[in-house]
Amino acid sequence: xNKTIIIxxxxxxxxxxxxxxxxxxxxxxxxxxxxxxxxxDLAGDRANAIVLPCDVTDPDQVETAFDRxxxxxxxxxxxxxxxxxxxxxxxxxEVPVDSWLQVVNVNLTGMFLCARQAFRHMRAQDPQGGRxxxxxxxxxxxxxxxxxxYTSTKHAVTGLTRTLSLDGRPFDIACGQIDIGNAxxxxxxxxxxxxxxxxxxxxxxMDVQNVADALMYMANLPLEANVQFMTVMAxxxxxxxxx
Numbered sequence: 001x002n003k004t005i006i007i008x009x010x011x012x013x014x015x016x017x018x019x020x021x022x023x024x025x026x027x028x029x030x031x032x033x034x035x036x037x038x039x040x041d042l043a044g045d046r047a048n049a050i051v052l053p054c055d056v057t058d059p060d061q062v063e064t065a066f067d068r069x070x071x072x073x074x075x076x077x078x079x080x081x082x083x084x085x086x087x088x089x090x091x092x093x094e095v096p097v098d099s100w101l102q103v104v105n106v107n108l109t110g111m112f113l114c115a116r117q118a119f120r121h122m123r124a125q126d127p128q129g130g131r132x133x134x135x136x137x138x139x140x141x142x143x144x145x146x147x148x149x150y151t152s153t154k155h156a157v158t159g160l161t162r163t164l165s166l167d168g169r170p171f172d173i174a175c176g177q178i179d180i181g182n183a184x185x186x187x188x189x190x191x192x193x194x195x196x197x198x199x200x201x202x203x204x205x206m207d208v209q210n211v212a213d214a215l216m217y218m219a220n221l222p223l224e225a226n227v228q229f230m231t232v233m234a235x236x237x238x239x240x241x242x243x
Contacts, residue, residue, distance in 0.1 A: 004027065005030065005076075005077060006118065007022070007032065007079075008082050008110070011039055012038065012186060013183075013208065014208055017208040017209060018211065019031055020212070021213070023046055028050065029050065030065070030073075032053075033083070039053065050069055057106060058113075062117055065117075066117035075121070077130050079131075079133070080135070081118075083107075084107045085102070085150075086187055087102065089147065103150060108153045108160075115134070118132055119167075129173055130173055130223075131174045131221075132174070132175040133178055133219075134157050134161045134177045136158055137150070137180060138180070138231070138239055140177070141179065146194075157177070158177060161176065161229075172223050174225075175226075176218060177228070178215060178232060179232070181206075181237050182204065183206055183208040184208055203238060204235070206233070
């Protein structure tokens with residue numbers, strides 16, 4: 001049976017790399033992001049790509065996107081809940097309230113709304129069940145300086161993951177989290193620029209394809225097995241102990 005997945009934040013970075021990997025593996029892949037043009041470029045002429053322009057902070061748009069996907073495919077096997085942003089970098093008294101609210105809306109409310117719709121469809125479909133993987137971060141464990149918006153939301157994502165894992169058990173819905181450290185994306189490039197501007201060496205990074213490979217492993221597990229938390233990181237980046 002053909003497998004199906006929705007990937008949020010699919011227009012760039014980790015989302016785009018993951019989408020290409022799942023498309024190449026034959027999965028019917030729903031591509032969610034606000035900007036339609038990059039999604040169309042990614043989809044190209046692939047028959048197994050479904051472009052779903054959507055603002056993940058808008059409940060009605062999210063519901064419409066998920067309903068449209070399931071209407072075309074018949075079921076949803078997996079959600080990679082990936083859409084996110086870093087927001088304003090700096091100490092808390094320099095963070096505009098609007099920036100805080102924007103990050104919370106995308107990183108937390110957006111994940112809640114997408115998980116809610118995925119859970120609804122997975123609970124109702126026959127056979128019942130599916131898998132939700134939330135994109136956490138190294139920041140879900142230890143923060144970097146100047147990251148109050150991003151780090152706070154990623155800690156909250158861990159709470160979402162744990163709760164979905166419990167609530168999904170009666171319906172064969174598995175939920176896990178992938179915590180990623182310094183995959184080479186535009187977000188990490190911006191972080192590196194801030195470090196260079198501060199007179200520091202950029203942290204080590206890794207090819208984003210490593211993340212896509214890890215997600216494919218999680219996706220191919222039977223529903224009786226789950227990777228609850230996986231950390232995929234650049235080997236030499238600061239994280240363990242003092243380094």
